[in-house]
Amino acid sequence: MTRIAFAFAAALAALPAASFADAFAFDPAHTEVRIYWTHAGFSEQSAEFHAIDGGVTFTPDALTATRADVTVKVDSIDTGFEALDTHLKSGDFFDAETYPEIRFVSTGVEQTGERTAKMTGDLTLRGVTKPVTLDVTVVNYGEHPVGAFYDFYKGQWLGARAETVVKRSDWGIDAFIPIGSDEIRVVISTEMKAQ
Structure with a gap:
């Protein structure tokens, strides 16, 4: 285990003691997937996806796993403006209608700090699969x-944030570039419950 991994484990140990299951599922009430883009160079716009499924496996002593x-x-995309929602869909x-889901499946983790990786x-988006890298913070x-x-919140929990920037044109979404920026910032904030 690297020096960083030891430091990470020590930082986790300093938090309230807990016995963790490996599998954590998203709490839909406290999980946000947001995307941000610039509009004609005048403003930053955003949308949130409300329907997220899946989870993570996590063990403090095997973080790279x-x-x-x-x-x-x-x-489930929501900009707060119905006409824009319809256009984005x-x-x-x-x-x-053709591609109802976006999916991310991790392939590896590199630890970068006590609580970061x-x-x-x-x-996979619109039938195209490309590699991406998320900056993750525990x-x-x-x-x-x-x-x-509330009983629902009993047990062990994991809170995390992840962020990346992608180019939508890499997935074949190139309409109205550069009026709507090619670069899209993706931010995920989540609370997950041990299963």
Whole structure:
């Protein structure tokens, strides 16, 4: 185990003690997948996908063995403006009718700090699969304080954030570039419950 891995394990040990299951599932009420792009160079716009399924396997003493499998329902995209939602679901962009899901499957993890890592994986979108790298931060883990009030939150939890930037044209989504930027920032913030 590398010096960084030892430091990471020590940092985890400093948090409240917990006995972890390997499998963690997303809490839909506290999981966000957001995308950001620039519009004509004048503003940053965003959308959130509300329907996310999957989870991760995670063990503090084998961090590089962490794996993720995440599926996002394209039809759940929400910009807050119905006409734009409809356009984003159309063949110009995500083509939700033909390709209803976006999927990320991790292929490896490189630890970069006490609570940070680079997770590589395959992103499948509109029938095209390309490699991407996520910058991942372990925000917290252990017993959830809300478990004192709601049974659902009893047990062990893992909080994480992941971020990357992709070019939509790599997946064949090139409509209206550069009015809508080619580069898309993806941010995932999640709380996950041990299964």
